[in-house]
């Protein structure tokens with residue numbers, strides 16, 4: 001039988017829907033309108049609407065390229081040692097006792113997503129409780145990453161649509177009702193998609209509750225420096241949990257704060273009770289990584305390490321990072337003012353109260369669809385907009401679109 005006339009062996013494969021976030025960019029790219037605006041993906045844009053490569057990243061990259069002694073050998077399974085050390089210091093603090101006591105194991109992974117996945121696979125193999133609680137709502141990829149790793153995903157209340165703020169009591173009640181030992185996913189700062197974070201006092205209450213119930217914290221730190229403009233301030237939640245001597249996991253991403261999106265640079269750290277446990281945990285992380293992708297890529301991590309280890313470059317980075325954070329904050333004010341000026345129905349103060357890359361507008365899926373169809377503005381259907389994709393020139397267009405959407409679509 002000539003096989004080329006028969007049906008495909010994949011004839012039964014059904015077409016999958018586009019990703020809810022990355023699919024927005026796919027739709028945007030297909031739109032021929034010159035005024036189209038992509039506020040879907042959380043990726044920083046300049047005032048001119050262009051992607052930004054930080055000057056310090058260009059400089060570090062040039063340095064590496066000019067260094068002919070550099071080779072492209074395989075990295076170890078756990079990645080670049082220097083990068084791992086520096087990443088741990090960045091999130092836990094330069095004089096973190098946990099680092100000094102060698103209780104932290106850090107492995108280089110494929111950005112934030114890869115770090116979450118490796119951490120989840122490790123937990124599924126070596127941790128006794130397989131339930132992970134994630135906030136409702138959360139980044140859309142979280143449930144997929146954890147489920148596919150073999151964990152069972154449950155949610156805890158996080159956001160109240162009525163107040164457009166934290167549902168703190170709901171959060172405490174749900175964590176209190178969780179089985180002891182359950183894993184809890186926490187956004188270290190700049191919660192995605194809501195832009196709503198607990199206050200330091202609320203974090204402290206969460207910490208006490210979680211420690212008293214033996215819940216295991218798994219921090220997702222994708223926006224360190226993007227919330228407040230300060231790397232240390234944005235790491236406070238994590239450091240609070242580490243300073244009590246307890247254990248936790250942290251997934252770090254350099255996608256946003258260093259603009260390294262496509263280089264896929266990140267790290268997973270596991271803070272353990274003792275140096276001895278940390279050594280054993282790391283040996284098992286290697287067994288997770290080796291059959292998955294063998295070892296991580298060298299280029300991006302070398303750039304990050306070059307910046308983190310040089311005090312001048314580090315400083316330059318913090319200045320550029322602060323400028324990105326400040327531009328986002330100024331967009332919040334501009335959008336809020338533009339809606340006020342139009343007399344747009346509703347209370348829009350949450351735009352200036354929320355923090356980080358996103359505003360959770362409260363617009364519903366129909367209103368979003370209207371804005372895309374009539375105004376060529378692209379955003380996720382949950383009403384989240386990336387403030388980092390906005391500029392002074394595009395604020396009026398967005399304000400017009402929101403005004404029209406809430407005035408004509410219920």
Ligand code: PGU
Nearest residue numbers: 021041042111112113139192220222253255
């Ligand atoms: N964790 C959170 C909370 C995130 O928002 C993101 C990215 C990641 C992890 C993963 O980032 P890495 O690129 O793997 O380091 N969220 C963005 C980017 C687009 C996406 O969905 O991956 C977003 O728009 O939500």
